[in-house]
Amino acid sequence: MADLESLSVLLLWTAIAIYALAFTAYAFDLARRSEESSDAKLREAELVASGRTGIIAAASASSSSSDAASPRVMARIGTSLTVLGFVLHLAATLARGIAAGRVPWANNYEFAMTGTLLIMLVYLLVLTRLDLRFLGTFITGLVVVLLGVSAVSFYVIVTPLMDPLKSVWLVIHVFVASLSTAFFALAFALSVTQLMQSRRARLVAEGAEKIGPRFLATLPTADRLEALAYRFATIGFIFWTFTLIAGAIWAQDAWGRYWGFDVKETWTFIIWVLYAGYIHARATRGWRGNPSAWLSIVGFTAVIFNFTIVNVFFKGLHAYSGL
Amino acid sequence: MSSSPSDPQAGSGAAASDPLRPSDHVDGGSAIVQPRLGVTGWLRWGWRQLTSMRTALVLLLILAIAAIPGSLFPQRMADPNGVTQWRADNPDLFPVLDALDLFDVYMSPWFSAIYLLLFISLIGCVIPRIKHHAKALRAQPPRTPVRLARLDDHREVSRESENPDAAASAAVDTAETQLKSLGYRVARFDGRGTYSVSAERGYWRETGNLVFHLALVGVLVTVGVGGGYSYTGQQVIVEETTFVNTLLDYSSIQRGRFVTEEALEPYAITLDSFDVSYVPAGSPGAGQAGDFAANITVRDADGEVWSDAVRVNHPLPVAGDSIYLLGNGYAPTITVRNAEGTVIFRDDVPFLPQDSAMTSLGIVKIADGMPEQLGLQGFFYPTQAELATGAFTSVYPALVNPVLTLNVYEGDLGIDDGTPRSVYVLDTTDMTQLTGGDTGLESIELAPGESADLPNGLGMITFENASPDGSADYENSVKRYASLQIHHDRSAVWVLVFSLLALAGLLLALFVPRRRMWVKATPADGTITLEYAGLARGEDPTLAAAVDDLAAAHGSLLDAQAAASDTAASDTQKVG
């Protein structure tokens, strides 16, 4: 099965390259959005200057931001490339799983491969219902970095599973954890955009000269972004709650206790509490808006920390990074 | 999305069917008022602070932060050896951090204070909400607002009608049945020339929220109470030996404060054999161990005898306990004779594995039968090889070339004064080393079946070969041991039940949309105006679509009715 294993590596690097191209296309799309929004402003200014009524100016500005006019060519190319990258990424993951004769999520290299695959899957599925292509640069960028780093530093050859990992709970617990990571990632990206958008709104209101990146003008408002972020975070939170429970059931079988504040258990708990805090913040007067967005950002930072630093450097029972 | 800005109730105070929220909730009505003077005033104010959203939020964040140090420092409950090591590495810092409970974070007073406060806040918040919700469950949907058009999600259509008044009333009847079948609770508000139905759904959202928070209390309480009745014992058991589930027989046991001696059922466990397989040399992951199985025979308290295996991930249930396989290793059988040739020690000595090739460390303590007490400290190498430095190591975990090396110490073992000492540690402070190191004498080195003289004519030591007679290789030359954990905790299943309840409550609380719907019909000359409006209570991303669906379905129902009455009318004409 060694040839399947190296095929998987080849496919994965190709996928990374294609995701990188998708990233570029999405970046061009953001640049294009910036131009559009300044074009619109220009036109607005001309119209007003030529003495026509403000009503027309307002109408033209709103039609350009509703983006019916712009076909978003670069965004489309980005998405097509992402789909292509996803197919290769999926093939790489399947090849790895077949080569190993088990689910492909049993060490850090494989967690990264499957986890990022799920991030992409969730992103592409969401795209069929909501136009979140403005997150394309973030998502493809994140996945390129995570995959690149893990292919370089976490790569291990296929070895047989250690006994504690031979459990259906491995399949369930790790898979669901990766799935919630995907939702948290989207929530994170939306929260970051939300903060940029609300900063822009503040600067506009203050009549400031510089109001941040211009592409923001083509994106949804901060409120709308916040509502979307919240929706993804709550789905992620539910999967995370399930991860916690499934992990405890597995720990009960493997280690003889369902909870022992092992390092990894502790971080799973910390992340759960942080997101519970985020959900509360959304419902607390004075915390909705920017402060809650910061909590979503802190929460996702903890998720990434848990996957990288904790897996690699902290000592505990979960010594499955394979490094 | 919450539509509070356009909420027609916002000014006039929330309806009785709205869930009760702490006053600093985004949908909450009144701001926190300054306390009136006086003790009760302040108490009430303090209680209100404690049970506010902000306090809950801040306590949650503090809890998250407080849990971090426990992942940075080794914890006594999870990793006692790590704590010992940390102390040895940082002797000066250790007492300071230990005084701050940084090695027992999750048992510490400060950590407990945080979560107890959080749970007090939770209970204080949830109880009034339960009372309120119990009433809300029986309350009627609120009166239809006068100007529905002020709501964000509002649709309006007109229909022609010969008899507008009757048609308006009938249209609202239809809407009422329609809403009911969609799971809404409905109330009619007719009068002042209009007909309307007010509908509300999503009571499960609040129910789910309350179930979720209460289930968290359930988890905390069952964990707390369950701990008092649970016990966990560890026992090392060598092949062909037996141990009995009594306090006396355990090498270590932690038990809750309500566990009496009689609570342990005295069944006996014999380790018949221990199986393990190793990935062969030369393949990926060579030497990795797997498929561990401790094959045991159990004699129940009532005398019944049966056999089974304990495997990793597959604890064996015995008399309400669960038996886990925690570890394994080699237990070389060692015999020591004194100068007269009398056997003064003979035992299977469990050696602790130090690496994945099972280089193992072991201790023999001989208190009696020699001129002075004797301590032997040694290594066991299942497949011995020599490093470039001349030191020995094991290169493979199975018994290919087993070698036992021992150094001999003479003097005071330090066990006579009754101080408990670990059987795995030799305290050599009051002892003289006789072999190895700087003594000038070689360490004792034995293969299975070999014997060697002890220094100073003290006697002889033998590494017994445990293979059956006539074995060609060393495969079975050394006995193995399993380290078992016997765990008793009946509360675990309840913790699981409450966790799943919490999960179910969460699903309801986050995904059941709570909303109000109104359908209003206003008759006029030859037409009726139908208005549909929806109002979200809490996050509700699908509200607009729901209003559209309602209007469309209502329209087609009315069309169908009209068609039916047309046919009926023409039928009557025919008969007439």
Ligand code: HEM
């Ligand atoms: C162990 C501590 C707590 C945790 C883990 C926790 C977690 C959660 C979660 C996950 C939600 C979202 C689900 C839902 O909307 O029902 C929520 C909502 C809520 N919690 Fe808590 N909670 C805790 C303590 C508290 C306390 C102490 C209060 C009282 C101040 C409280 C009041 C609320 C309220 C009012 C909501 C509804 C928010 C809304 O309207 O969207 N919670 N909580």
